[in-house]
Amino acid sequence: MRHLTSFVWLLVFGLAVGWLGLAAAEDDARQVEAADTPQLVIPGVNHGGIRDWVPVDDFTLLIQDNFRKWYRVKLVVPSRQLAYAENLGFVTGPSGILDNTGAIVVRGQTYPIASITASEGPKRQRR
Template sequence: MKTLQRALAALAAASMAGGAVAAPPKPRPIGMETQIPFADHRGIRDFQADGDSALWIQDQGRNWYRATLFGPCPGLPYAIGIGFVTKGTSALDKFGQIVVEGRTCQIETFATSNPPPRKADRKKRKES
């Protein structure tokens, strides 16, 4: 029994020492043109509209991206669900499109982003 306790204590000490050596993950660069791979195979987790000409998109890894559109996309601010067109590849990027209520809207830029601001913060920004 004491041998088992010693072995468990040694294993716990080794795992704690190994965790202390691990480097923290590098921060993701913001504002870099990019893509979401496998967007057409459940690669997208969530989205939030930013008015009618931009939106934030979250991938399955919980990373956020910001897509700006070539013009206003009617219905985007109120859309509950949208479609993503990846243009022959499985990745969503600046060459893709979104579909809102049957209308296709072309993506102009697609870049890494911070999470969208909270709704209360967006409301304050509009009021000032």
């Protein structure tokens, strides 16, 4: 009988701790979702929809579409050739929309896209 009582108390305690852990994880997930910026897509890329692009670093690229909106594109892996590239290729789906399932081609190497978010464009330099 003593073992059964201990087992029941352990079960109740385990369920309470597990429930509290799930509640804390759910709160953390809500905070992460609120902190994340929305993922965007760039339409019409396969029909000349890119007006300009500026490399920021090995992981980041700023892209301007034909409507003069700027997007910050983060790559999954770094591209050391991005700063020296004269042209880029874009891998899109059949609809021609560039999203986080697409990729950027630099000098024959394909770099998958991690995220696309809104940006204000490159910093302007004073002359």
